Amino acid sequence: MPPEVRIPAPAILQPLLDRVPALRLIGNTPLVRVTAFEDSHPGVEIHAKVEYFNPGGSLKDRPVLRMLAEGIAAGRLTPDKTIIDSSSGNAGIAYAVIGGALGYKVEIVIPDNASKERLKRLAAHGAKITHTSAQDGYDEAIRTVRRIVAASPEKYFYCDQYSNDGNWRAHHETTAPEIWAQTEGRVTHFVFGVGTGGTITGIGRRLRELNPDLQIELLVPDAFPGVEGLKPLGSPGDHVPEIYDTTLASRTWDVDDEKSWQTSQILARAGLFAGQSSGACVATAVRVAQDLSRRGQPGVVVTMLCDIGERYFSTRLWDV
Ligand SMILES: Cc1ncc(COP(=O)(O)O)c(C=O)c1O
Known part of the structure; x- marks a missing residue:
């Protein structure tokens, strides 16, 4: 044992x-x-x-907790900011669970073929969901987040889990x-x-x-x-x-x-x-x-x- x-x-x-x-x-x-x-x-x-x-039911809770902690410590994630990222599943749920519990607004950009159980879990934690076309693939969700953030950079904390070192460090x-x-x-x-x-x-x-x-x-x-x-x-x-x-x-x-x-x-x-x-x-x-x-x-x-x-x-x- x-x-x-x-x-x-x-x-x-x-x-x-x-x-x-x-x-x-x-x-x-x-x-x-x-x-x-x-x-x-x-x-x-x-x-x-x-x-x-x-608690979020996956291995994504650890990196999301770490990336948010680093964002807060660096002064980039402040109480007025909305946490945003694209995710078709577990990372989105981790942002919703952890970000929501910490009192932040959370917005997840997700292709519109995401399953009902995932959408319901995101909603249960109070996250806002923005849909992109499933036909345009997951990359379109990434492009959409980048467009939203570029239009109002002062409003968002964009975690970008694909290039954030806090992800592997966790x-x-x-x-x-x-x-x-x-x-x-x-x-x-x-x-x-x-x-x-x-x-x-x-x-x-x-x-x-x-x-x-x-x-x-x-x-x-x-x-x-x-x-x-x-x-x-x-x-x-x-x-x-x-x-x-x-x-x-x-x-x-x-x-x-x-x-x-x-x-x-x-x-x-x-x-x-x-x-x-x-x-x-x-x-x-x-x-x-x-x-x-x-x-x-x-x-x-x-x-x-x-x-x-x-x-x-x-x-x-x-x-x-
Ligand atoms: C179900 C599932 N398996 C595996 C992985 C891969 O983990 P990583 O992103 O750390 O490569 C993920 C990541 O999102 C996942 O949700």
Whole structure:
């Protein structure tokens, strides 16, 4: 059993945690051993960080809390400002939950094919929603935010999670030390993909600092638009986020939608109710573990359960 650990909150977060005690629920998530596939990789362990335990139901609470804290500390996010960003899902919900609890107005620009459960969650926390055409893709939501901010820069705090260093720093300072302590330094492989690049960059950098031999296994959805939350990096027209550190990955693994969905469904029956990208992560972790096991090498493979399964009721994921 991994030990119970609590990593103290970084000093920059403290004023926010003092103001809104509910924000202390962010981070220090459990690490659970995934046993559902163990027969196929004897001698190798897989563990997953249960990020859906965060109050916003995803791994995005940590970076959003950090980016807002840095904005406040720098005097850029003041009480008169509206927090704005584009997001088709979890980051938007994190802005709504955290920004709303801190007393800020929050405006999320979102393509109009966003699911009802996401829109309702945003509304529940008081966020304003601005729609863009789904046909014009997610990039149109980004262009729209930039137009809105350019028209009234004094009114907005634009977080821009794709280029904000607070995004990866959140994982560098909290998620990675938690993984290290929870595995008692035994982690040998970290498996993840790229949405904004914050998770893999922050965790990858810190775990490598702690163990230079740590292997970082990059998973890439093999088709456009990819698995919800993970980019099909390198496909035509796909832009590589500024904060993603392209030097980290030791190997790259393709993963397809069908396999990701099947894996989420198996995890659900094993008591872990997470979304589609979590299925992609665990499916890839299983391949990494099988590869080690075939070569007779022990290993401790860690990945993430990124968000809560309920977020996908209006998709085909749970049509089983
Ligand atoms: C469900 C889900 N999985 C994975 C990711 C990727 O995380 P990151 O943005 O840190 O690369 C995200 C990010 O938005 C997400 O919402």
